[in-house]
Amino acid sequence: MTNRRIKLGIDWILKKGETVDEVANNFKVSTRRIEQLVKIFKETGKYPVLNPKRRPKVYLTEEQKHIIEQAYSESYLGARLLRHHIKKRYKQSIPQNKIHAYLLEIGLAKPDPKKQKKRKRCRYERKHSLSLLHADYMENNGVHVIAFEDDASRKILSIGEFNNSTTDNALEVLKVAEREAIEANGLIQAINTDRGSQFYPNKKDKNGEADSVFRDYLESKGIKHIPSRRNNPQ
Known part of the structure:
Protein backbone atom coordinates (compact mmCIF):
# COMPACT_ATOMS: atom_id res chain seq x y z
CA MET A 1 0.00 0.00 0.00
CA THR A 2 1.02 3.59 -0.69
CA ASN A 3 -0.52 6.85 0.53
CA ARG A 4 -2.14 7.30 -2.90
CA ARG A 5 -3.66 3.82 -2.80
CA ILE A 6 -4.93 4.36 0.73
CA LYS A 7 -6.81 7.49 -0.44
CA LEU A 8 -8.15 5.71 -3.53
CA GLY A 9 -9.33 2.71 -1.54
CA ILE A 10 -11.19 4.82 1.01
CA ASP A 11 -12.81 6.92 -1.74
CA TRP A 12 -13.91 3.83 -3.67
CA ILE A 13 -15.66 2.48 -0.57
CA LEU A 14 -17.23 5.70 0.74
CA LYS A 15 -17.93 7.51 -2.54
CA LYS A 16 -18.33 4.78 -5.16
CA GLY A 17 -19.91 2.14 -2.95
CA GLU A 18 -17.37 -0.61 -3.56
CA THR A 19 -17.08 -3.31 -0.92
CA VAL A 20 -14.16 -3.81 1.43
CA ASP A 21 -13.49 -7.22 -0.14
CA GLU A 22 -13.30 -5.72 -3.64
CA VAL A 23 -10.80 -3.06 -2.57
CA ALA A 24 -8.73 -5.54 -0.56
CA ASN A 25 -8.52 -7.95 -3.50
CA ASN A 26 -7.62 -5.13 -5.87
CA PHE A 27 -4.72 -3.93 -3.69
CA LYS A 28 -3.67 -7.43 -2.54
CA VAL A 29 -4.08 -6.68 1.18
CA SER A 30 -6.29 -8.10 3.91
CA THR A 31 -9.87 -6.93 4.42
CA ARG A 32 -8.93 -6.20 8.02
CA ARG A 33 -6.32 -3.66 6.86
CA ILE A 34 -8.84 -1.86 4.65
CA GLU A 35 -11.37 -1.79 7.50
CA GLN A 36 -8.74 -0.21 9.77
CA LEU A 37 -7.95 2.52 7.25
CA VAL A 38 -11.63 3.36 6.69
CA LYS A 39 -12.22 3.47 10.46
CA ILE A 40 -9.33 5.92 10.95
CA PHE A 41 -10.71 8.18 8.20
CA LYS A 42 -14.21 8.17 9.70
CA GLU A 43 -12.89 8.97 13.19
CA THR A 44 -10.43 11.72 12.19
CA GLY A 45 -11.74 13.01 8.87
CA LYS A 46 -8.20 12.66 7.49
CA TYR A 47 -6.71 10.10 5.15
CA PRO A 48 -4.23 7.86 6.99
CA VAL A 49 -0.61 8.22 5.88
CA LEU A 50 2.20 5.71 6.14
CA ASN A 51 5.00 6.25 8.61
CA PRO A 52 8.04 7.36 6.55
CA LYS A 53 10.33 5.77 9.15
CA ARG A 54 8.69 2.35 8.93
CA ARG A 55 10.93 -0.61 8.29
CA PRO A 56 11.10 -1.36 4.55
CA LYS A 57 9.96 -4.78 3.42
CA VAL A 58 12.88 -7.14 2.87
CA TYR A 59 12.70 -9.85 0.23
CA LEU A 60 14.63 -13.09 0.03
CA THR A 61 17.74 -13.00 -2.11
CA GLU A 62 18.39 -15.65 -4.74
CA GLU A 63 21.14 -17.03 -2.51
CA GLN A 64 18.73 -17.36 0.43
CA LYS A 65 16.16 -19.09 -1.78
CA HIS A 66 18.81 -21.57 -2.90
CA ILE A 67 19.84 -22.20 0.72
CA ILE A 68 16.23 -22.87 1.74
CA GLU A 69 15.76 -25.35 -1.10
CA GLN A 70 19.06 -27.08 -0.36
CA ALA A 71 18.42 -27.24 3.39
CA TYR A 72 14.92 -28.63 2.81
CA SER A 73 16.25 -31.35 0.50
CA GLU A 74 18.71 -32.32 3.25
CA SER A 75 16.27 -32.43 6.15
CA TYR A 76 12.62 -32.23 4.94
CA LEU A 77 11.88 -30.15 8.04
CA GLY A 78 9.11 -27.60 8.42
CA ALA A 79 9.89 -23.89 8.50
CA ARG A 80 10.25 -23.67 12.29
CA LEU A 81 12.97 -26.32 12.58
CA LEU A 82 14.40 -25.61 9.13
CA ARG A 83 15.31 -22.11 10.31
CA HIS A 84 17.60 -23.58 12.96
CA HIS A 85 19.03 -26.13 10.52
CA ILE A 86 19.95 -23.28 8.15
CA LYS A 87 21.45 -21.22 10.96
CA LYS A 88 23.59 -24.14 12.10
CA ARG A 89 24.62 -25.50 8.70
CA TYR A 90 24.78 -22.34 6.56
CA LYS A 91 25.43 -19.67 9.22
CA GLN A 92 22.53 -17.54 7.99
CA SER A 93 19.52 -16.30 9.94
CA ILE A 94 16.37 -16.31 7.81
CA PRO A 95 13.01 -15.52 9.48
CA GLN A 96 10.68 -18.49 9.89
CA ASN A 97 7.74 -16.74 8.20
CA LYS A 98 9.82 -16.01 5.09
CA ILE A 99 10.99 -19.62 4.94
CA HIS A 100 7.41 -20.86 5.22
CA ALA A 101 6.16 -18.39 2.60
CA TYR A 102 8.85 -19.48 0.15
CA LEU A 103 8.17 -23.18 0.78
CA LEU A 104 4.50 -22.49 0.02
CA GLU A 105 5.46 -20.60 -3.13
CA ILE A 106 7.51 -23.48 -4.55
CA GLY A 107 5.09 -26.19 -3.46
CA LEU A 108 7.17 -27.71 -0.65
CA ALA A 109 4.65 -26.80 2.04
CA LYS A 110 0.88 -26.72 2.25
CA PRO A 111 -1.36 -24.32 4.18
CA ASP A 112 -2.92 -26.07 7.15
CA PRO A 113 -6.56 -24.94 7.64
CA LYS A 114 -6.55 -26.50 11.12
CA LYS A 115 -3.81 -24.11 12.24
CA GLN A 116 -5.72 -21.14 10.84
CA LYS A 117 -8.71 -21.80 13.08
CA LYS A 118 -8.98 -21.12 16.77
CA ARG A 119 -8.15 -24.30 18.62
CA LYS A 120 -10.95 -25.73 20.72
CA ARG A 121 -8.48 -26.93 23.30
CA CYS A 122 -5.04 -25.84 24.38
CA ARG A 123 -3.53 -27.50 27.40
CA TYR A 124 -0.72 -25.02 27.96
CA GLU A 125 -0.79 -21.27 27.46
CA ARG A 126 1.75 -19.84 29.89
CA LYS A 127 2.04 -16.08 30.32
CA HIS A 128 5.66 -16.01 31.49
CA SER A 129 8.71 -17.13 29.54
CA LEU A 130 10.69 -20.07 30.96
CA SER A 131 7.79 -21.15 33.17
CA LEU A 132 7.39 -24.14 30.83
Missing part, protein backbone atom coordinates in the same frame (compact mmCIF):
# COMPACT_ATOMS: atom_id res chain seq x y z
CA LEU A 133 9.39 -25.63 27.96
CA HIS A 134 8.24 -28.31 25.54
CA ALA A 135 10.68 -30.97 24.33
CA ASP A 136 10.26 -33.76 21.83
CA TYR A 137 12.18 -35.86 19.33
CA MET A 138 11.28 -36.09 15.65
CA GLU A 139 12.97 -38.36 13.11
CA ASN A 140 13.43 -37.85 9.39
CA ASN A 141 15.60 -39.93 7.07
CA GLY A 142 17.63 -41.25 9.97
CA VAL A 143 18.25 -37.82 11.53
CA HIS A 144 16.83 -37.41 15.04
CA VAL A 145 16.03 -33.81 15.94
CA ILE A 146 15.19 -32.56 19.43
CA ALA A 147 14.21 -29.02 20.35
CA PHE A 148 13.36 -27.21 23.58
CA GLU A 149 10.66 -24.60 22.94
CA ASP A 150 9.38 -21.97 25.36
CA ASP A 151 5.60 -22.22 25.80
CA ALA A 152 4.93 -18.51 26.34
CA SER A 153 7.06 -17.00 23.57
CA ARG A 154 7.26 -20.07 21.27
CA LYS A 155 10.97 -19.37 20.98
CA ILE A 156 13.23 -22.39 20.47
CA LEU A 157 15.99 -22.10 23.07
CA SER A 158 18.05 -24.98 21.72
CA ILE A 159 17.97 -27.65 19.04
CA GLY A 160 20.18 -30.60 18.13
CA GLU A 161 20.53 -33.19 15.38
CA PHE A 162 21.75 -36.70 16.23
CA ASN A 163 21.99 -40.22 14.88
CA ASN A 164 19.91 -41.58 17.76
CA SER A 165 17.17 -40.46 20.14
CA THR A 166 18.86 -40.90 23.51
CA THR A 167 18.64 -39.41 26.97
CA ASP A 168 22.25 -38.21 26.79
CA ASN A 169 21.56 -36.30 23.58
CA ALA A 170 18.43 -34.77 25.10
CA LEU A 171 20.39 -33.62 28.14
CA GLU A 172 23.12 -32.15 25.93
CA VAL A 173 20.57 -29.95 24.16
CA LEU A 174 18.80 -29.15 27.44
CA LYS A 175 22.03 -27.80 28.92
CA VAL A 176 22.29 -25.39 25.99
CA ALA A 177 18.72 -24.24 26.72
CA GLU A 178 19.68 -23.70 30.37
CA ARG A 179 22.59 -21.48 29.34
CA GLU A 180 20.27 -19.50 27.07
CA ALA A 181 17.87 -19.03 29.99
CA ILE A 182 20.65 -17.85 32.30
CA GLU A 183 21.85 -15.34 29.69
CA ALA A 184 18.28 -14.00 29.68
CA ASN A 185 18.45 -13.68 33.49
CA GLY A 186 16.01 -16.52 34.04
CA LEU A 187 15.74 -20.16 35.05
CA ILE A 188 13.68 -22.95 33.51
CA GLN A 189 10.81 -23.83 35.83
CA ALA A 190 9.23 -26.87 34.16
CA ILE A 191 9.55 -29.09 31.08
CA ASN A 192 6.79 -30.96 29.25
CA THR A 193 7.70 -34.12 27.30
CA ASP A 194 5.98 -37.22 26.03
CA ARG A 195 6.39 -40.53 27.83
CA GLY A 196 9.20 -41.80 25.63
CA SER A 197 11.92 -43.84 27.32
CA GLN A 198 14.39 -40.97 26.84
CA PHE A 199 12.36 -38.84 29.26
CA TYR A 200 10.09 -41.06 31.32
CA PRO A 201 10.67 -44.29 33.31
CA ASN A 202 8.29 -46.78 31.69
CA LYS A 203 9.64 -49.88 33.45
CA LYS A 204 9.51 -50.39 37.20
CA ASP A 205 11.46 -52.83 39.33
CA LYS A 206 9.91 -55.41 41.67
CA ASN A 207 9.57 -52.72 44.34
CA GLY A 208 7.49 -50.56 42.03
CA GLU A 209 10.25 -48.00 41.59
CA ALA A 210 11.75 -46.71 38.35
CA ASP A 211 14.90 -44.77 37.56
CA SER A 212 15.16 -42.08 34.92
CA VAL A 213 18.39 -40.21 34.19
CA PHE A 214 16.41 -37.39 32.59
CA ARG A 215 14.04 -36.91 35.52
CA ASP A 216 16.88 -37.24 38.02
CA TYR A 217 18.73 -34.44 36.22
CA LEU A 218 15.65 -32.22 36.28
CA GLU A 219 15.19 -32.83 40.00
CA SER A 220 18.82 -31.91 40.65
CA LYS A 221 18.21 -28.59 38.88
CA GLY A 222 14.89 -27.90 40.57
CA ILE A 223 12.99 -28.24 37.27
CA LYS A 224 9.53 -29.82 37.37
CA HIS A 225 8.86 -32.59 34.84
CA ILE A 226 5.35 -32.62 33.32
CA PRO A 227 4.81 -35.71 31.13
CA SER A 228 1.92 -35.55 28.66
CA ARG A 229 -1.00 -37.90 29.12
CA ARG A 230 -0.94 -41.08 27.06
CA ASN A 231 -2.49 -40.72 23.59
CA ASN A 232 -2.80 -36.99 24.20
CA PRO A 233 0.56 -35.33 23.46
CA GLN A 234 0.99 -31.56 23.77
